[in-house]
Amino acid sequence: MRRWLGFLMLIVASFSASAHKASDAYISLTWNGEHWVGRWDMALRDLQEAVGLDLDDDGRITWRELRERGDAVTAHALSRLDISGDGRACRLDGQGLRVDEHSDGGYAVLDFQADCPATVRQLEVDYRWFFEFDARHRGLFSLVAASGARGTVFSPEQPTQRFELVADGGVWPVLAAYIREGVIHIWAGYDHLLFLLSLLLPAALAREGRAWRCKSSLAEIGTDVLAVVTAFTLAHSLTLALTIWQYLALPSRWVEAAIAASVAVAALNNIYAWFTERRVWLAFGFGLIHGMGIAGVLLDLALPKSGQALALLGFNLGVELGQLAMIAVALPLIYWGSRQRYYPLWVLKYGSTGIVGLALVWLAERGLDVVILSS
């Protein structure tokens, strides 16, 4: 009794100094376009407990020892993980061991595959590894599917989790997601919008000699705007698709710099009036380059192989919608402003000068790969 009492006391006095990295395992399941690929990090200390790794009992675990116990590790782990797709169990195949170092020591990394079908709608994961040895063990799980990434933490109290995936039949949510991406991207891409804006600033004016006069008919203005926007849209949609499908691949630094140059040219055009009636060609020509730049973002989003066309369509739609939104706001202002006396000087000339300045800064930044304005 005394012994027990004393021992308990040393427990109670230990609050502040307790350590906090308990036993964790990390599991990820990813759809790579063809298979469900898994990676499972297990602490070597835990594995020692579960299957025994230290074969020569010297207190150290070497790569050789881990390799020799590889089959046992794999069998032990995969027998305590169940993955089923739409109610049908998926077969799990171990594909070998690697190692990694985490914040609390060495881990064995088990690569595996699950043969759940590509079109699975619902995945159910049941995790029971190591709970029998350690009630505080947690399985930190993440699932990466075409529709996004999800995560959960498995514990003895919650060993099962279900994930709803969007099957290929469920088109709308994926489409909506990419439309959203398109809108966000075009609004965040000041250079695209600024280029378009520069082309539209003189839309309600016509050049006469060295002066500007208001266009009289709404139809004239409307046709002008429509032509410019359509040309730009057609051009960038074309090169967006070609770049995504990898028929075009120009170095991004060049593309980015060219985009900056296009903004400068468009703005300069408002000052020096090189092409007034034929801004359409400017819109089309540079639009081709803008499309390649927009594609850059989409490429970074790592499109799933299945449903790529859908993603592309959605993204492009989003870009157009974003553009339209900007035009809807800007156009009335341009129309009204063009009727004011100060417009040609202040907005068209000086405003465009400002845009040229900004564009030249971008050109310097992108061409020389330096940072002048922090974005």
Added chain:
Amino acid sequence: MRHLLLTALLVFGPAALGQAFVPADDDQVLEVLPERGGDAKLLALREQLRAAPDDRALAIQVVERYIALGRAEADPRYFGRAEAVLAPLARSNPSAEILTLRAVLAQNRHDFSTALADLRRALALRPRLTGAWLTQAAIHQVQGRYPEALQSCLVVSRQAAGLAGRVCVESVLADSGQLEPAYRRLAELLSIAGPEPAEERQWAWTVLAEMAERLGDAEAAERYYRQALAIGRLSAYPLAGFADFLLDRQRYAEVVALLTGEQRADGLLFRLALAERRLGHSEAEEHQRTLAARFADSRRRGDTSHQGDEARFELQLNGDPKQALTLAAANWQVQREPRDARILLEAAIAAGQFEAARDVLAFLAGTGLEDARLRGLVERVAGRLA
């Protein structure tokens, strides 16, 4: 300029995991097992338990051994192992002892409400179970409920001979306005104490050292800490206390000497990293990164039992007073030791949000807790709140 939004979603995914690799060399050492993890006695006990899984007394022995290891190594994995062994026992008609052990493990997780519930059940079964009273006293003390703590301590001192009860009583009295007299009485008690178990003595000396520190008597505090540490490596508690004492006096080299090699315990690793940072040692960088990773992992697990340490980390190593304040305030809701008050005060001052510390001032005034280390901080906050 270019926003990569969907990629941000992959924060949870494989991108967050490191670069796994296949070692080139068969003899490459991947992990060094903790010395006492291969504890012969523990292994023997576990073998016996595997052979006779229904032997409750044996299981309790295994649990106790795991807990002792966990304390000595300051390694929470052992507590998890203990819980796993205890779980099946606790399911069917648990005895008072088993309930108390479960409470001890819950309290180690900082799950105080579960622990107290188990202790109430245990005491209902066996009202004279000293271990349960002691655990209950400790939890109440950490929560700042000194009257309840004192009651439990008094029961222990009545029931059991030896140091435990007296240290418990004096420790609580010291926290509730009688620091000086409690300190003198405890010092006297220890000077004449006979052959008590090592754990009790180490605990008593550490408590005495903290009292001396709180009174501002640095010399005595150091003497008592060294006395506690000389008893042996039974727990990380005196190590942490002494390290804080040294850190407060900028004796960083001594902290490094004291804690070198202490990688497993987050609390100790943090104090080591702090000293290394102040000294400009190169290891500080790596240790800081390790700590950040560990705290992030704990958060992913849903483990919030370390917010006090994390608050100190954010304030003193990461330089983020706002985050430190959030953590310190959350920590204060759960536990109210002088250390917890201190980090909340420091974080509030650093973040310029003095209002956040009002509760601490009220607590200190209400309980009468004295601590020389807090005085300056309290004055600063009080001045700004007046």
